[in-house]
Amino acid sequence: MNFVLDNLGRAHTNALKQAWINLINAISKETSLKDNQIADSVYGDELFRAIGYDNPDVLLLRWLRSRKWNVNASVSQIIETLKWRHDWGVQELIANGERAISEEEIATGxxxxxxxxxxxxxxxxxxxxxxxxxxxxxxxxxxxxxxxxxxxxxxxxxxxxxxxxxxxxxxxxxxxxxxxxxxxxxxxxxxxxxxxxxxxxxxxxxxxxxxxxxxxxxxxxxxxxxxxxxxxxxxxxxxxxxxxxxxxxxYGTQPNFQYIPSSAEDEAIFNVFRADTKGKAIAEAAHRDAVRHYLSVTLQWANGNESNSILSERKKARKQLKHTFEQLSPYISTRTHYHRVGVIKEPIFQIAYDRLVRGKEEPSVTFF
Structure with missing residues (x-):
């Protein structure tokens, strides 16, 4: 079951399909790469870093809704967003988290x-x-x-x-x-x-x-x-x-906001993952393979193949995409105030850290 697609009418589903086709073509044109190579491109990387843990359809639907289901306008703005994310340095900001921001400004509340x-x-x-x-x-x-x-x-x-x-x-x-x-x-x-x-x-x-x-x-x-x-x-x-x-x-009953800065444990986890270049390369390769597979299946679906096998494979591809992004997350992001107060729960940081420090098995990844 896909709660995103299940709540779309036929016209909007077709718009989503066309948006995927046009977006893949647009990235291919921007990067001079074939459809099956865009996972290795700057914009392909930016797209799926932006998607993160989300269902990829959700990201496209945001633009489609905001641009009143105009596929060309939506895809054009997605491309502009990928360029902006790359030029502005969103990935670097996420990788360093609060270290890249004035903690004095955060603490103002x-x-x-x-x-x-x-x-x-x-x-x-x-x-x-x-x-x-x-x-x-x-x-x-x-x-x-x-x-x-x-x-x-x-x-x-x-x-x-x-x-x-x-x-x-x-x-x-x-x-x-x-x-x-x-x-x-x-x-x-x-x-x-x-x-x-x-x-x-x-x-x-x-x-x-x-x-x-x-x-x-x-x-x-x-x-x-x-x-x-x-x-x-x-x-x-x-x-x-x-x-x-x-x-x-x-007018609430919770204590007023008070910023909790990075702990010694947070810094230890951060430094271990930044030093583990081999682990990062493995996780990045697994995520790129998951992206490549997801795009391949999505193109088949977008071009009219709605067989049960394709729908099932697309669902599995989406889960694998999320799984590989989770394994990659400690290398490309960091714990924040909201992790420290228990609002954001990403156990992968502690699990993968313990695995690295104790010399246990490499992160579990699946290649297609």
């Missing part, structure tokens, strides 16, 4: 995740009061923003695909309104992480900033504008999010 709303969306809390324009260089704040967006994807539990964002405007003044950073966030979500927002809740809005809001609103797409809701009371917020998962400063 200007943005963090805490709990889920009543529909199961992760909740991102943003407190503009804690952001003072010019306190940190723009590139620092941009890295923190991208890191947060990448982090929320690990907080999602299928079939949920979106996040709820709370903007708590209490105490905010003109010095906190960083239009450069706001524009960066909007561009990020619209162009490179589409269809990610479920609700945008604005609390304690000081109407003296009404002109600033009018400008920001003009930057939002009509789709995003419809997701914005001004919250005027504690009762309104509680309708959407149980107070037991919210911090005290947002």
């Amino acid at each position: 200007k943005t963090y995740f805490m709990g889920h709303d009543r529909e199961g969306r992760p909740v991102c809390c943003i407190h503009p009061k804690e952001h003072i324009k010019g306190q940190f260089p723009h590139e620092y704040s941009e890295k923190l923003t991208v890191f947060c967006v990448e982090t929320y994807r690990k907080l999602l539990q299928p079939p949920m695909e979106s996040v709820t964002v709370i903007f708590d405007m209490a105490g905010s003044e003109a010095k906190n309104m960083d239009l450069h950073q706001i524009k960066f966030l909007i561009t990020l979500l619209d162009n490179y992480y589409p269809d990610s927002l479920g609700h945008i809740l604005i609390l304690n809005f000081p109407w003296i900033l009404g002109k600033t809001w009018a400008l920001i609103k003009s930057w939002l797409s009509s789709t995003v504008q419809k997701k914005v809701r001004f919250i005027h009371s504690e009762e309104e917020l509680i309708e959407l999010i149980d107070p037991s998962v919210l911090p005290e400063r947002l």
Whole structure:
């Protein structure tokens, strides 16, 4: 059973199929490689690093929905996203995690995740009061923003695909309104992480900033504008999010956010995996083979083969893709604050670390 495809009508399924065909062709054209070679390309690598643990169809459907099922527009923007990820250095940011960001800025508590709303969306809390324009260089704040967006994807539990964002405007003044950073966030979500927002809740809005809001609103797409809701009371917020998962400063019962920095154990795990170049090469090769096989089966499906054997093989290929990415993860990402507080659970870090340190068997991988 594929909950993604099972909930699509025939027209949308056909659009997804065509998107896969067009995307593979586009990457092939960009890289001058054959279809069966794009797994080894920069853009093929960026695509499946972006997919990560997810069902690959989900990623394409995000763009299809955001571009109103226009296949050409969707594929064009995916290619632009792959170029952006490569040029901007998203993989490097993920590989180093909080080491690549100002921990002083993280500790301000200007943005963090805490709990889920009543529909199961992760909740991102943003407190503009804690952001003072010019306190940190723009590139620092941009890295923190991208890191947060990448982090929320690990907080999602299928079939949920979106996040709820709370903007708590209490105490905010003109010095906190960083239009450069706001524009960066909007561009990020619209162009490179589409269809990610479920609700945008604005609390304690000081109407003296009404002109600033009018400008920001003009930057939002009509789709995003419809997701914005001004919250005027504690009762309104509680309708959407149980107070037991919210911090005290947002009418909740949880302690307010406090950043927990990397521990000695985290650093030991990080250093062991960065030194294990052989293990990384093995894991990368296994993941590339899984990508190659998944693309081969997906092309057969997209070109009209909907036999039970192909559907079954595609399901197995998807599972193998996820498995090999899990084995690769400790080499290309790192534990974070959310791992340390038990919100993100990736046992592979500890399992693979113990295996390496104790000299047990190599990571389990499957080649096609």
